Amino acid sequence: MAVGKKDISCPPEAIGTPIKEEDLKKGKVTYYEDHPDIRYAWTAGQAISRFLNELKKGRLIATKCNECGRIMFPPRIFCELCFKPIDDWVYVKDTGVVQTFSISYIDPDARPLPEPIIVAVIAVDGASPKMGIMHILGEVKPEDVYIGMKVKAVWKDEKEREGAITDIKYWKPVG
Amino acid sequence: MIKMVFNEKIVNPTELRHWEGKIELYWIYTSGKAGDEFFKALKEDRFIAAKCKKCGKVYFPPRIYCEYDFSETEYVDISGEGTVRAFTVARLDKDEKPLEKPEIYAIIDLDGTDGCIIHLLDANPEEVYIGMKVRPVLKDKSEREGKITDIVCYKPS
Numbered sequence: 424m425a426v427g428k429k430d431i432s433c434p435p436e437a438i439g440t441p442i443k444e445e446d447l448k449k450g451k452v453t454y455y456e457d458h459p460d461i462r463y464a465w466t467a468g469q470a471i472s473r474f475l476n477e478l479k480k481g482r483l484i485a486t487k488c489n490e491c492g493r494i495m496f497p498p499r500i501f502c503e504l505c506f507k508p509i510d511d512w513v514y515v516k517d518t519g520v521v522q523t524f525s526i527s528y529i530d531p532d533a534r535p536l537p538e539p540i541i542v543a544v545i546a547v548d549g550a551s552p553k554m555g556i557m558h559i560l561g562e563v564k565p566e567d568v569y570i571g572m573k574v575k576a577v578w579k580d581e582k583e584r585e586g587a588i589t590d591i592k593y594w595k596p597v598g
Numbered sequence: 599m600i601k602m603v604f605n606e607k608i609v610n611p612t613e614l615r616h617w618e619g620k621i622e623l624y625w626i627y628t629s630g631k632a633g634d635e636f637f638k639a640l641k642e643d644r645f646i647a648a649k650c651k652k653c654g655k656v657y658f659p660p661r662i663y664c665e666y667d668f669s670e671t672e673y674v675d676i677s678g679e680g681t682v683r684a685f686t687v688a689r690l691d692k693d694e695k696p697l698e699k700p701e702i703y704a705i706i707d708l709d710g711t712d713g714c715i716i717h718l719l720d721a722n723p724e725e726v727y728i729g730m731k732v733r734p735v736l737k738d739k740s741e742r743e744g745k746i747t748d749i750v751c752y753k754p755s
Binding site for chain 2: 442461462467468
């Protein structure tokens with residue numbers, strides 16, 4: 424497994440002065456500590472706002488450009504190929520095909536996970552080819568996942584949904 | 599031909615969403631060997647600098663080796679007093695709120711060293727000048743904690 428403490432050797436001239444946590448607690452060494460409070464708000468924009476609100480209803484929504492005919496998912500308000508505002512909203516299915524995936528043994532803080540999570544890019548059925556989202560796969564072993572695997576969204580209970588991408592718990596294999 | 603902007607068809611501000619986030623950051627920055635020596639000396643009312651054993655350059659803040667000839671340094675006592683090299687008068691705080699009393703931040707060349715310190719200067723902004731002689735004001739001995747804030751400010755001497 425690619426996690427855990429490694430024995431890293433270094434040349435003698437690079438050896439510093441080791442300190443322990445208790446040296447800090449007992450005030451043996453002087454130090455400066457800080458815990459800055461960094462907050463931000465990210466505005467979702469019109470297209471993603473609608474996308475999130477539709478998730479609460481258990482639906483996936485995309486946008487369509489009549490000029491190039493593409494159905495874009497996740498939805499955007501502007502067609503970047505035709506350089507014009509989109510023309511329509513269309514619902515897409517909550518099934519799709521795994522385009523690529525990664526098996527992660529660590530969490531966002533690089534701490535080992537008890538069970539690995541599988542992160543995948545899923546092209547959603549009903550949208551134009553290769554249009555999809557990144558999400559996690561469930562009810563499948565890491566060794567059984569393959570590119571091209573058909574998957575279906577597993578939704579949270581309607582009461583628990585809050586209009587977030589996590590309203591879909593994970594995607595499970597079908598067929 | 600001008601196409602109708604699609605945005606106009608759907609705007610309902612109450613439907614717009616945002617996402618809030620927080621970036622977790624926490625750090626402990628140790629003073630290092632020489633920095634540690636400095637802050638511990640400061641607790642005992644002493645100021646120290648580090649003098650290169652070979653070229654004689656006097657470092658402030660103290661360093662454990664000379665960055666010009668890589669030779670060792672030795673700690674030397676200094677007065678802590680100095681001369682204003684440059685200063686700026688801040689009338690806003692770091693959140694850009696007006697300050698009741700302007701704060702003066704100065705670069706102070708410390709006597710007997712080749713180094714300097716950046717610190718608050720407690721003086722009348724109209725009376726500060728480059729070349730002004732200043733002295734440090736330390737916190738009460740019992741309140742010192744081994745930080746740069748153990749020096750409350752500098753004052754004209």
